[in-house]
Amino acid sequence: MKKTAKIATGIMLVASLALTACGAKNNNNTNEGASPVASSPAASEAASPASSAGAGKKFAMVTDVGGVNDKSFNQSAWEGLQKLSKDTTAEVRYLESKEATNYLTNINQFVREKYDLTWGIGFLLGDAITEAAKQNPDAKLAIIDSVVEAPNVESVTFAENEGSFLVGVVAGMMTKTNKIGFVGGIDIPVIKRFDLGFEAGVKAVNPDAQIIKNYTGAFDKPDLGKAAAATIYNDGADIIFHAAGGTGNGVFNEAKERKSSGKQVWVIGVDKDQSIEFGDDVTLTSMLKRVDEAVYRISKDLLDGKFAGGKVTVLGLKDNGVGLPETSSKNVPADVLAKVEEYKNKIISGEITVPTAQ
């Protein structure tokens, strides 16, 4: 008990530190790894000033059908590669996939052009990466959100359930109607992890809250997202957490319309700090999933000769792979953030096990 109290005070302290750090948007704090709530733009930014380590090296990524401007994980991944290019002068490119048949051909385009590493962004590219890895044993590949068992593929997944748990805490504490919505993309394990973690987080702080779930079946259909959000808000929910990529843009759209007609509704964004894109009048907070970070880190590993084919990297709270952005403090009161911090530490320490999905 004593120990808990100690941790709690520690959290309070750090939280307040983080809050002050937010006010002055200073990217130069080298000790941000210790900053628990806010996972700041780039953990490794300070580590590498521009070098020419990547000169002559070529990195590429293939988006899913959402396209590179999905304001979500494809875009985040591309930001990671752009940063890599800036830091190391490596050549980076992307190809957008118009339809599912393009996944494999787009990957092969890069493989054939002898790119040093080709990323498949998203669960949907899992089969294509598997196939490409089989066909081209010499090529180096990597995939986000899916596990591909091949000696030349590095897989990255995230503990979305952990991060979602934290935004669930925010939602559970801040709902006024006791009704909270969840809009998912396709019903696949990745999204299920968001769903289950979020639900657990809400229930942990507000066991009476009702959660209305809706899987739209797509990551690239804002119209479906908008329709789903409209239904959920109509049912009385005041906060929606979306884990639906480009489809989620429609959720924001709907929220903005309601906001402008005078109703206070919130959206919890996903993957990136979506308050930057959609404004903090409707964005309560976001469940950051540092795809950019993962893409950057593993690409950088390759430059450093540390590419580990066959390895599966799971990035969770403790790795800062998921979390809440600094900007959360705009709309989320300090006491809620403190609670978030409390749970975060409990998860990291293993005191709480967040349910997950395979």
Added chain:
Amino acid sequence: MNKVIRLFTKDSAVVPLVAIVLGLIVGAIIMLFGGYDPILAYRSLLKKVFGNPYDFGETLTAITPLIFTGLSVAFAFRTGLFNIGAEGQYIVGMTGATIIGVQVNAPWFIHAPLAIIVGALCGGFWGMIAGYLKAARGVNEVITTIMLNWIALHLGNYLVNTFVLEPGKGRSYFVDDSAAVTIGWLSRAMDNARIHWGMFFAILAVIFVYAYLWRTKSGYELRVVGFNPDAAKYAGINVNKGVVKAMFISGALAGLAGVFQLLGVFLNQPISAGHTGHGFDGIAVALLGGNTPLGVLFGAILFGTLSYGAAGMSFGADVPPEIIRIVIGSVIFFVAAPGIIRWVLKQLRLRKNKGEVA
């Protein structure tokens, strides 16, 4: 030899060729406005399509479904029906093949043909619904086929979800090898391009549509119904039966597009939120080809080449895929507006004549 020359100097041959050239020029102008290098872009396109055996093979794979859906639309059109539902028939055909491919165990010489036949019948049945509604209730087939597209999409998802879903993958199980129609040796010879028997069937389908419509008794009946249903009635031909039959054949052709995409390319069927667009592209292909079987073949080659080459343009000249859609769109525009082309040709001829006089 003279015959050949006459064939190519005939309006019917010159007009589409000029339309393509004009479309490419308009595309080039748009690229120039956008700050892209059109010559590099078109060279990249050609390089992407013909540059190596892999991409060439993949281009053939991209063309194949377009031949089927193009034939489907053209066939319906020849019989006086506007089949907007190739998309839905494609999905239903694919679903039928998936279920047979996954659930049935049989030697290859039974399994693959069974999957193909069942898929074609499913597509045909789906088309027949619209045909029946038109014949029995007078419901316009344009409306019913559009509606049936959406029903097909969700029915397909439901069936995959219920009967053949691989848990946690968001798609069906892979079909058995015995059901696949891939051509291993040819794929290997073409650097693993996804070559399959579908393209040979597509050529057969071109011949079939020609022979059926212009050589058989029942094809003759359908054409009479299509061009002049009143005269068909006066000649004692059963118009309603003709409509149902025509929609069945049209639907089966579109269904085969889905069948071969599945058994030859994907080998599994994803749960998808939106249409693939192959059915809608079929309308454009039929238009490009003037609703003749041979024209559809060329139209599909053009359309498929441009679509597949699009990735090359965006890879080689950084042209975004949207611009490529504009190029394709302007080609179709000019083909669909032969009046414009004839006017251009007339102006050219006039100028030539004037030049001769002067």
Added chain:
Amino acid sequence: MNKADTVVEMRNITKRFPGIVANDRVSFELKQGEIHALLGENGAGKSTLMNILFGLYQPDEGEIFVNGEQVVIDGPNKAIKLGIGMVHQHFKLVHPFTVTENIILGSEPTKGLAVNYKSANEKVANLSKQYGLNVDPTATIDEISVGMQQRVEILKTLYRGADILIFDEPTAVLTPQEIEELLVIMRKLVEQGKSIILITHKLKEIMAIADQVTIVRRGKWIDTLPVAGMNPNQLAEKMVGREVSLKLDKKSAVLGEPVLELDKLVVKGRQGLRALNETSFVLRRGEILGIAGVEGNGQSELIEAITGLRPIESGSLKVLGTEMAGAKTRKLSEAGISLIPEDRHKHGLVLDFPMRENMVLETYYLPQFSKGGFLDYDAIDAHAKRLIAEFDVRTPGIHTPARALSGGNQQKAIIAREVDKNPEILIAAQPTRGLDVGAIEFIHKRLVEQRNMGKAVLLISFELDEIMQLSDRIAVMYEGRIVGEVDPAQTSDEELGLMMTDFKAPQGGGQRE
């Protein structure tokens, strides 16, 4: 008459189309206050000439003078400005609009920004009264008869200030009564100072109303002469370029047994009312039975009932003694019924199909043309070639689409096909509608030939002349019933006309003043 009286003069007009000279140095002169007929077969170049006058085509050579001034007419607007108006054969009216709205279309009188309907209605009503047209300005086009629609077209030209009116085949769509009324209107127009050009190939009309006639043949001017003192045979000869017999040589009928018997046949029409109301008649071998009647009195439904296209509510239909009520079209066709349909474009041909495929439209499935599900194009081609030769169908070949043939040749092709089926009963519905003298002569001969061969011919026509000339017996149809039967040798147009309207006075306005 002096030169000042000439309102339109076209001198040596030449117009070439690819492969054909439509007008070859044609001259034409219209005097003030006259009705000048332009006579010629289909394709003789009369429409081309008038389209040049109305500004739709530009002549390659030649000059046009209007009221003595040389003019270039580069479009219909210019023609209208010059006081030239055209009443088209196919009306160009917007159906849901009212008469006034149609008339003012394109030159609406405005009051501020709004259309001034009141003044427009008044103006239309005045014009209508002045020329005895009796058109209700506020009725919509849908509500008025074809004859009235034509008057709206006439009003349109008058409203735009036309002094020179071109009538393009104006009687093609009219009933006998409406034709009479039109002729009255035309006379009235001339009385009030208008001048009229009448494009036609109907000799009877020319004899009845025209002052002058100009004859063109194959693009060339043949003659211009006053109508008075001419007879129809002379005009026909000049038009066709050879001797034509307008009278048919007809032996008296040799009647055989009945082949088609209708007994109290009831059929519903489009609105669900009885279109055939207990119609009964008998058709025998070796006769031509003419069905006379005003359009819309059940003739179309009669044809559809006999050919199985329209369900029979009650009554009996016997073909060769066998009850066939309710049989399908194909069964009736196989039982020996052939039909020359009234609308050859809509019902008789597939215009986009080549001739060879049109010639087997009803017989393609028979073993002689089709083997194992496949069509035998050798047999089909041979069949088409034979019919085209036998019936003198002028076509570049069996692969030419039916659309490319002239109306007369299309009709010949249909008759060839139907007669070649060797039917017991040949139904000819409006077989010469819109055709020229040469084609009419040919078709009439063929019908009589069939009758002489012992076939039964049922002739349905709105042209009284045709009925009178061809029929051995005339049955008059009125409101879905056969109201009387007469012997053509012992009746007159007047008697028939009265029977056709069931002894009632002609309906509609026009003659009342």
